[in-house]
Structures are given as C-alpha cells and as structure tokens.
Amino acid sequence: MAKPSPQGRTTVREAVLDLLRDCGMTTVFGNPGSTELGFLDRWPSDFRYVLGLQEACVVGMADGHARATGNAAFVNLHSAAGVGHALGNVFTAFRNQAPLVITAGQQARSLLPNFPFLGASEAASFPHPYVKFSVEPARAEDVPTAIAQAYRVAMQKPWGPTFVSVPADDWSAPCHPVRARRVSGDTAPDPALLEEAARAIAAARRPVLVVGPEVDAEGAGEAVVALAERIGAPVLTSPFSSRLSFPEDHPLFAGFLAAAPQAVSEALMPHDLVLVVGAPVFTFHVKGEAGIFRSDIPILHLTMDGAAAASAPWGTSILGSLRLALPALAALLPDGRRPLPAPRPRPAPPAAAHPIPPAFLLHRLREVMSDDAILVEEAPSHRPAMQAQMPIRRWGGFFTMASGGLGYSLPGAVGIALARPERRVVCLIGDGSMMYSPQALWTAVQHRLPLAVVVINNEGYGAMRSFGQVMQVRDVPGIDLPGLDFASLAHSMGCPGRRVSRAEELDDALAEALAAEGPMLVEVVVDAAVPTLYGKA
Structure with a gap:
C-alpha cells in the first residue's frame, strides 16, 4: 500500500x-x-x-x-x-x-x-x-x-x-506521518585550542597518550594511530575502557591504566604532558591520592562528552568530534623525531596445571580465536589476565560494559552477533556474571548465532574476594557460588554445552565452540586463587 x-x-x-x-x-x-x-x-x-x-x-x-x-x-x-x-x-x-x-x-x-x-x-x-x-x-x-x-x-x-x-x-x-530528518552528530573543535595543544605537544620531551572508548565508537581508530605515530609517544588505554582503544600489538602500545588514583599517577608522572583522547580524566574505582592532579604536568583532553570534560579535575578539555579533531591536531604537529619507546614486553605463555590457571585458559582461547573474532567480556576479576594474554588488534573487536553492573555482556554479545553475523563472537564471562542474564542463550539458539560462550567458573565472585583482601575484611557472606552447572543450563535452552576441568581437554572444547554453526557454551573450571585486581600499568 x-x-x-x-x-x-x-x-x-x-x-x-x-x-x-x-x-x-x-x-x-x-x-x-x-x-x-x-x-x-x-x-x-x-x-x-x-x-x-x-x-x-x-x-x-x-x-x-x-x-x-x-x-x-x-x-x-x-x-x-x-x-x-x-x-x-x-x-x-x-x-x-x-x-x-x-x-x-x-x-x-x-x-x-x-x-x-x-x-x-x-x-x-x-x-x-x-x-x-x-x-x-x-x-x-x-x-x-x-x-x-x-x-x-x-x-x-x-x-x-x-x-x-x-x-x-x-x-x-x-x-499525520512524520518526515525523516537528519541532524548532524559531529561538532568541530575550537581551532585556537587545537593550535595551543599542538604547541604544547611539540614542546614536550616525554609526552604520553591515554586513549579511551570514544575512538572506536567514532570510527577514529586510524586517526588516533596516525596521531600517536606523529607524536612518537607511548599509548596507554584508559581505566575501564569498554571498547578497543588502541591496537594492542602496536609498538607504541604501553599497556592499561588501572582504576586506582595512585597507580594512574605513578604511570603518568614520569611524563611531561598527558594527552587524553576519548576518555574521562580519569575513571577510578578505589580511593587514593592522585598526585597527577596536584602537579604542573599539563593534561590535554579531546572528547565529545561535555559531562566528562566538565568533571575533569585538571587540564584543558577541547570539545569536538574525534573524527574531526584528531586529523586537525595531527596536521598542526611537526614530524615526530622522538625516539620510539621500547616495545612492551609480552608475558611468557602460562603453563598447564590442575586446577586450570585462568591465564592458561585465556592464552589458549586467544590461540584458537581467529583475528576477526569479536570478544565480549564480563569477567572483572580476570581482566588483568585477559589483557596480558589476549591482545586485541582489530577495531570493533572488543566490547564490555562501562557501568560495572553485571548482566550486560551475554545479551550484549547476542546483539553484537545479530549485527555482525559474518564474524564469530566470543563471550568471555564469569560464573557470577553468567547468572544475571542466562536467558539470552535461548535467543542465541533461536537465531542460530555464531556465538561461543566461555564461562570461567571459579565458584564465586572473584572480584569480591580480591576486594576483601585489599580492604582486609574477612568472613563476608554471599561470595561463594558452589554447585552451578552451566553446561546443563545451556542444554536446557537447546544450546550445546561442555564442561572442562582438565587442561588437556581445553583446546578441543574451545575449537568445537568456535567452529559450531550456532551458539555453544564451554564451562571451564579454573583455579579459585584470589587474583590481584588492581596493579600498576
């Protein structure tokens, strides 16, 4: 009609x-x-x-x-x-x-x-x-x-x-019908502030970049890489970045900032200028003194987020689309002549053991994943090990939640798989997180999505165990989660599932899940040793 x-x-x-x-x-x-x-x-x-x-x-x-x-x-x-x-x-x-x-x-x-x-x-x-x-x-x-x-x-x-x-x-x-309209979502940054920022960057001897999730969201990945290479500065990922912020195999990539004030300050204060791109200044999760805010080290901040700019405790924020700001800033800079930083050392491959070390699981998962696979993560206590063992290289290749609230990443992975059916999606999720929204598996089965769900089962809320050590509290109730069977839960919704408790079984189960025509779940029982949640970058 x-x-x-x-x-x-x-x-x-x-x-x-x-x-x-x-x-x-x-x-x-x-x-x-x-x-x-x-x-x-x-x-x-x-x-x-x-x-x-x-x-x-x-x-x-x-x-x-x-x-x-x-x-x-x-x-x-x-x-x-x-x-x-x-x-x-x-x-x-x-x-x-x-x-x-x-x-x-x-x-x-x-x-x-x-x-x-x-x-x-x-x-x-x-x-x-x-x-x-x-x-x-x-x-x-x-x-x-x-x-x-x-x-x-x-x-x-x-x-x-x-x-x-x-x-x-x-x-x-x-x-009455409604006519479709277009409203531009991009605004240009202030040219005078960009020129001021370019002069400060050119004069710095030891600049550093801190890059966040806005870069991937705006499709500005190539532009931020070009800017970092022109400056010749190391690049750190902002705390709790919910997307890939910088290719983690790039020679300039220097690691991840922890969400702790003292750790952030210790990582940044050896530099004489900090350029924050597409992230708040800064996201913290624990208390502490951030000496960087009391220093004279200039912080330059490029973002589209007016609230993040207003909340920054120190520095100069330049509001505008990164898609426009990054090339404009790069064009104002002289060719980089700083010596490149030493490459970031890569950890040695973890050894197999029983019970399975989480780092060994993550290393093997990275080995069997294709380069174009998309990783969706909600395993907070294992994030440092994931960052060490699973470098993300491709834009659009990593998603997690920015809120800290559990129950996002399994349904989020289903939505991503619906949007990108040509790419394998891997949901890496903790046992506690998995219980918040397990119903999403049923939707994945109905749509036969290319989704591999890897449940890290340490029989509890690992992040709470870690915080208990940091805060020196004991006998906290509600942290242990014994008796959960995620493979059976998957089967109940029509999703194939396997439970792995021995290292020698791991590669076969992961390969099966990554090759399956539809969704498949692999539950991996790991060592329940308490991880260190926050460390230095």
Whole structure:
C-alpha cells in the first residue's frame, strides 16, 4: 500500500513503522505484554522481532546491536514492571553511550486517573536520570513525533538511551506521518585550542597518550594511530575502557591504566604532558591520592562528552568530534623525531596445571580465536589476565560494559552477533556474571548465532574476594557460588554445552565452540586463587 502523503492521515502505528524504516531500525528488541499488542498487531514482514525472555536481556541485546552498528536500536518493553526489570541495563547503556530508543507500554489513557493495573503514574520519570530524553506524549497523535525526537537525541553525541511511554490505545489513533530528518552528530573543535595543544605537544620531551572508548565508537581508530605515530609517544588505554582503544600489538602500545588514583599517577608522572583522547580524566574505582592532579604536568583532553570534560579535575578539555579533531591536531604537529619507546614486553605463555590457571585458559582461547573474532567480556576479576594474554588488534573487536553492573555482556554479545553475523563472537564471562542474564542463550539458539560462550567458573565472585583482601575484611557472606552447572543450563535452552576441568581437554572444547554453526557454551573450571585486581600499568 502506498505511503500516505505528509498532508494525509494515517495511524500512529503505521506512522511509527514508517519512521523506523526511514531510520534503519527494522530490528525490534522486545518482551511483549498486553499494553504492546496494538503495536505488534499484524507484524510487518520486513521487520525482525528479537524476543528476549527478560527485559534486562532485551536492553542488553539492543545495546550490543547499537554499538556494533553505530545506529540506534529500537526497544519495546512491557509497561512499568518491564521498565523496572530493564533499568540495570538502561544504566549500563547510558554509561556505554549506546544509542537506544526505548518504548514502553502504558495503560489506556482513560484508565490512568484511577491508578490501573500495569499503569505507571509517572512513566516518563521512571528511567531518569539515565536517559537523555524521556516523555509520555500529551496526545496520541504526538507519539510518532516523540519517537522521531527520541531517535535524533539518541544519535546526538555522546550517544545514549532515550525513552517514550506509549498508552495502549494510542497505536490506532489517527495522526499525520512524520518526515525523516537528519541532524548532524559531529561538532568541530575550537581551532585556537587545537593550535595551543599542538604547541604544547611539540614542546614536550616525554609526552604520553591515554586513549579511551570514544575512538572506536567514532570510527577514529586510524586517526588516533596516525596521531600517536606523529607524536612518537607511548599509548596507554584508559581505566575501564569498554571498547578497543588502541591496537594492542602496536609498538607504541604501553599497556592499561588501572582504576586506582595512585597507580594512574605513578604511570603518568614520569611524563611531561598527558594527552587524553576519548576518555574521562580519569575513571577510578578505589580511593587514593592522585598526585597527577596536584602537579604542573599539563593534561590535554579531546572528547565529545561535555559531562566528562566538565568533571575533569585538571587540564584543558577541547570539545569536538574525534573524527574531526584528531586529523586537525595531527596536521598542526611537526614530524615526530622522538625516539620510539621500547616495545612492551609480552608475558611468557602460562603453563598447564590442575586446577586450570585462568591465564592458561585465556592464552589458549586467544590461540584458537581467529583475528576477526569479536570478544565480549564480563569477567572483572580476570581482566588483568585477559589483557596480558589476549591482545586485541582489530577495531570493533572488543566490547564490555562501562557501568560495572553485571548482566550486560551475554545479551550484549547476542546483539553484537545479530549485527555482525559474518564474524564469530566470543563471550568471555564469569560464573557470577553468567547468572544475571542466562536467558539470552535461548535467543542465541533461536537465531542460530555464531556465538561461543566461555564461562570461567571459579565458584564465586572473584572480584569480591580480591576486594576483601585489599580492604582486609574477612568472613563476608554471599561470595561463594558452589554447585552451578552451566553446561546443563545451556542444554536446557537447546544450546550445546561442555564442561572442562582438565587442561588437556581445553583446546578441543574451545575449537568445537568456535567452529559450531550456532551458539555453544564451554564451562571451564579454573583455579579459585584470589587474583590481584588492581596493579600498576
């Protein structure tokens, strides 16, 4: 049927579906309920509906899809209770700067004055402050315009989630179609500040770069490598970077900053200038003194994130798109003549043992993964070992959560696999993390996704064990997780699974999972020794 003209009339449902087509959002992530049936009625054949069995999974899958495609993902949640279930991963999407348009059903407008079953009395306030825009339109005919505005706000940098509450009877109401519009998401940096930064960099004798996740999100990877090579300076990854920040096999790559103030200061204070690109200044997780902020060492900060720039305790922040700022800054610099730093030493391959050392598992996983595989990680206590044993080389090849909240990475990996079916996705996840959103395995099975799930089973919350040592606390309850069987859990949802407890079984199981036509889970029982969570860069 022909699309109505802008002067004609249509229904809210048809106007929204046409808008979603125009915005490239024909994959819809949802968990349906009665208040969404008006939208889901006579589902169009050119749309893909991705069912998640719990709303946190739904938002996590949409987040992964949005980050992998660079376009907002559309989410349809069930009423206020569904939004409540989803809020943990809405918070994570906000920290991930993932562009999402989240809609939720609301009871019929005529019922709202009487506090109806499933109704939300302040629906638009519910997800605040972790959405960029939130509204329940005053009239049914305003719903398509509100969703159009939500899309444009989600896609303005820094990206993030937005929210629209839609009463159940709005979908059949008459309205005008909404015209598609484009709003630029890039802004140019101040040329005078770039020139000032170039002079400071050229005068520095021992500069260092700290690079963060905005680089990969903006597709500015080649530009940051070119800038680092022109400066001739070592490059560190910012604390808790949720994406690849710099190729980890590059000669200039110098390692990872820990999320601890003293460790960051010790790593940076031997330098006479710090250039932070696409990251906050700095993300910390533990208390301590950051002497770098009391020194005279200049910190230059390139970012699109105005909140991160405003919160920086020291230095000069230059707001603007990295896609524009990095080449412009490089063009202002003289050819680099500094001697290159010594290559970063690589650790020796770990030895096999029983029980399996986590570092040995991670080393073997890196050996069997193809170069174009995408790693999605949620094993916080094993991250230092992962960083040592699994160098990431390819842009778009690594994702994790920026919030610290568990329950993101398995559904996130499903969304990434839906967006990138031509690449194998590996979800590396701890046993505690796995129990937050295991339902996502079912969705992976339904779509036969190329997803290998590797569960590191140390029978507990390893990060809590590590923090217990650091904080010198003992006998903390709720840390041990005995008796979980993840291979059986996978089988219960139609996903092949294997449990490995001996080093000699590991390579065969990992190779099988990475070659499987659909999803497969490998549970690896590892040494439960308490890891060191924070160390020097």
